[in-house]
Amino acid sequence: MKCAAATAGAVAVFTGTAAFAAMQPMQFAIADQNGSGEHGTATLLQGSRGLIVKLRLAGAADGVDQPAHIHAGTCSKLDPKPKYALRTVHDGQSETTIEGVSLADLQKGTYAINVHKSTKEIPIYVSCGNIPVAK
Ligand SMILES: [Cu+2]
Numbered sequence: 001m002k003c004a005a006a007t008a009g010a011v012a013v014f015t016g017t018a019a020f021a022a023m024q025p026m027q028f029a030i031a032d033q034n035g036s037g038e039h040g041t042a043t044l045l046q047g048s049r050g051l052i053v054k055l056r057l058a059g060a061a062d063g064v065d066q067p068a069h070i071h072a073g074t075c076s077k078l079d080p081k082p083k084y085a086l087r088t089v090h091d092g093q094s095e096t097t098i099e100g101v102s103l104a105d106l107q108k109g110t111y112a113i114n115v116h117k118s119t120k121e122i123p124i125y126v127s128c129g130n131i132p133v134a135k
Helices: 001-018 103-107
Strands: 026-032 039-046 048-057 065-074 077-090 093-099 111-116 125-130
Touching: 039 103, 039 125, 048 077, 048 103, 048 111, 077 111
Parallel strands: none
Antiparallel strands: 026 039, 026 125, 039 048, 048 093, 065 077, 065 111, 077 093, 111 125
């Protein structure tokens, strides 16, 4: 009986995973800039209220708040004016829901996610990743 229950549980988990297959999260690298050594990944996934953006970075300064944004352009040629603000990165982590925006919206243009050194050192970029374009 115990064995059968475990099997049923496994099937339920598999079904749940399959239901979300159409909305696979997109993950891409955030590379360090200006010798910061701060780098990691961005994960974009579609939530019911909008686009969820998760940043996970290694090498971030402990306890420092680091502004992060989605900018138009690429990491090598960024429009300095942010398109969407993300939650401030703290200890290398940030998670934001951008309401009313879809991944498809972003992929109609060219955008990058960047992280700034600190709230007082906004002009210094410490890491950046280009949002992959749709194929
Ligand atoms: Cu920015």
